[in-house]
Amino acid sequence: MNTRMDQLALELARLRRHNQLPIADARVADLEIAANANGRQLHVVSTAEDDNTVSLVLGWHSVEPAASTRSPKLVRRTLPQSAVKVLVVFYALIKDPNTVQESLRLPQLSGTLDRLVGPGSGGTAEKALSEVLTAAGLVVLTSNGWQPGPKMLTWDGPTRAVMDHAAERLWTHPLWPGGANA
Amino acid sequence: MRDQATDEGLVLQTVRALEAADAPLRPRDWPALEDPHIRELVGGHLKGLGRQLVAVTHGDGGPIEGWLSGWSDEVAAELAGDETDLVADDFAVLALIYLHSEVLVRILGEDVPPVLEQLDQHTGPDGRDTVRGQRLTKSLRRLRAHQLITNQNKLGPALMRLTPTQSRILEGNLVLLLRPDSLWARDIKAARRPESTLTEEE
Numbered sequence: 001m002n003t004r005m006d007q008l009a010l011e012l013a014r015l016r017r018h019n020q021l022p023i024a025d026a027r028v029a030d031l032e033i034a035a036n037a038n039g040r041q042l043h044v045v046s047t048a049e050d051d052n053t054v055s056l057v058l059g060w061h062s063v064e065p066a067a068s069t070r071s072p073k074l075v076r077r078t079l080p081q082s083a084v085k086v087l088v089v090f091y092a093l094i095k096d097p098n099t100v101q102e103s104l105r106l107p108q109l110s111g112t113l114d115r116l117v118g119p120g121s122g123g124t125a126e127k128a129l130s131e132v133l134t135a136a137g138l139v140v141l142t143s144n145g146w147q148p149g150p151k152m153l154t155w156d157g158p159t160r161a162v163m164d165h166a167a168e169r170l171w172t173h174p175l176w177p178g179g180a181n182a
Numbered sequence: 183m184r185d186q187a188t189d190e191g192l193v194l195q196t197v198r199a200l201e202a203a204d205a206p207l208r209p210r211d212w213p214a215l216e217d218p219h220i221r222e223l224v225g226g227h228l229k230g231l232g233r234q235l236v237a238v239t240h241g242d243g244g245p246i247e248g249w250l251s252g253w254s255d256e257v258a259a260e261l262a263g264d265e266t267d268l269v270a271d272d273f274a275v276l277a278l279i280y281l282h283s284e285v286l287v288r289i290l291g292e293d294v295p296p297v298l299e300q301l302d303q304h305t306g307p308d309g310r311d312t313v314r315g316q317r318l319t320k321s322l323r324r325l326r327a328h329q330l331i332t333n334q335n336k337l338g339p340a341l342m343r344l345t346p347t348q349s350r351i352l353e354g355n356l357v358l359l360l361r362p363d364s365l366w367a368r369d370i371k372a373a374r375r376p377e378s379t380l381t382e383e384e
Contacts, residue, residue, distance in 0.1 A: 005230070006256065008230070009229060009230055009231060009232040009254070009256075009257060010232055010256075010257050010260055012230070012231050012232055013231065013232025013233070013253060013254075013257045013260075013261060014232075014261070014264065016231070016232075017261060017264070018264075034230055034231075035231075037227070037230060038194075038197060038227045038228075038230045038231050039194045039195075039197050039198040039201070039227070040201070040231065060198070060202075061198075064202065065198045065199055065201075065202040071210070071211045072199070072207075072211040072212050073207075073208065073211045074199050074202065074203055074207070074211075075203060075204045075205035076202060076203070076204055077204040131323060131327060132327070135267075135327045
């Protein structure tokens with residue numbers, strides 16, 4: 001790792017591997033130029049309970065490449081269905097305009113899943129949060145509970161729109177917290 | 183004369199696809215990758231991200247099935263020293279699966295039953311007491327999350343992303359482990375020795 005370019009490549013590789021890196025350790029402007037030149041984009045996010053911890057996340061320039069089953073075929077890694085359910089309910093709880101909250105405790109999430117999906121569904125929440133969704137950088141565990149992770153905070157517009165739509169539908173469900181039958 | 187602007191657009195589109203892909207990009211879907219000039223440009227962009235273009239072949243030296251990106255050789259050596267969520271148990275389990283898959287199936291070409299079945303049939307120590315119960319379950323889960331093994335406990339798709347140099351290092355390790363006193367092992371050790379040490383000894 002001799003040249004400045006090699007060092008930047010290594011830092012971008014570390015960003016990809018670790019999902020996020022503290023901004024204090026990084027040469028942001030140089031990394032931003034290097035990421036943009038190669039189809040990626042650098043995001044600055046605050047993921048911890050303490051705003052002093054600001055991190056860099058490697059995202060996609062404009063929108064993320066979409067999976068395609070037609071030519072040119074592109075296979076993307078998908079989340080297990082059980083983890084998708086947990087993710088959607090987590091996102092809807094965090095974004096619920098009636099209960100502004102930055103983090104969630106596990107019982108709150110698993111209780112909501114039990115009501116919406118059926119008894120026992122909440123049991124999948126801990127495994128999905130602590131393994132699949134954490135590894136994907138979608139959630140992060142802080143001392144205040146589970147919070148959106150670096151990847152969720154840097155979703156592109158179309159992804160966010162899909163998740164917002166799903167959340168809005170959940171908010172009107174009678175079994176949603178605060179709903180008619182909750 | 184080539185249109186540089188078109189090439190650059192195509193190259194970036196291909197780089198993004200490679201970086202997002204969970205399976206090899208097939209040449210018939212991504213014909214640009216059949217063009218050595220485009221491949222060179224793609225390789226240049228990937229290098230800027232600490233990545234490298236990897237050809238996925240059917241067997242050693244077989245036809246190219248598709249293309250993936252993986253850690254470049256320079257970056258992989260640095261990342262190997264970084265912290266990871268994988269623990270010693272995970273490496274032990276992965277090594278066991280690797281040994282059974284590579285030595286028995288690929289190298290010796292034996293038609294062997296699944297790893298668990300082989301271990302059950304084995305008499306004497308089989309290494310399983312070192313990682314068992316919940317620890318084994320957790321290790322398998324972590325290895326699957328990293329795509330190092332499949333749900334069937336076979337070597338996973340992450341190993342397709344190894345560059346030729348990285349594959350050679352892994353195969354060299356296998357020789358050092360199984361035939362530590364062989365001439366082959368001696369050659370591998372000599373090749374890995376820093377140049378200054380070689381000069382002093384030879």
